Amino acid sequence: MTRAGDSSLVYSTDGGRTCPVCRQALGACQCAAAARQAVQGDGRVRVSREKAGRGGKTVTVVRGLPLAADALSALGKRLRSACGTGGTQRDGLLELQGDHAERVTAWLQAEGFDAKRSGG
Ligand SMILES: [Zn+2]
Secondary structure (H helix, E strand, O other): OOOOOOOOOEEOOOOOEEOOOOOOEOOOOOHHHHHHHOEOOOOOEEEEEEEEOOOOEEEEEEEOOOOEHHHHHHHHHHHHHHHOOOEEEEOOEEEEEOOOHHHHHHHHHHOOOOEEEOOO
């Protein structure tokens, strides 16, 4: 069962590899850059307190920020510094170590986001 477009990498006639999404040569492909610019959140910002991983450590998770990855990364850095904690950024959400939900919600609201507490 083969359908055009299913293969992850396509070989062009000159032997160079092309991007499966835009069909440009990989060297000319802008898909990765475009993905970094893509806004992932819907603007309904939710801040929740969750247990992370097998250790069950408490983390504060921020979802829905209407930012591209680069801007999200910059905001995450400022937010972690404001809370004095560490954290990560993945799949369009921010995760901070510890329970900072109230502080994060207030901080985001002060930054002009429509942030709400959600969940526990
Ligand atoms: Zn591409």
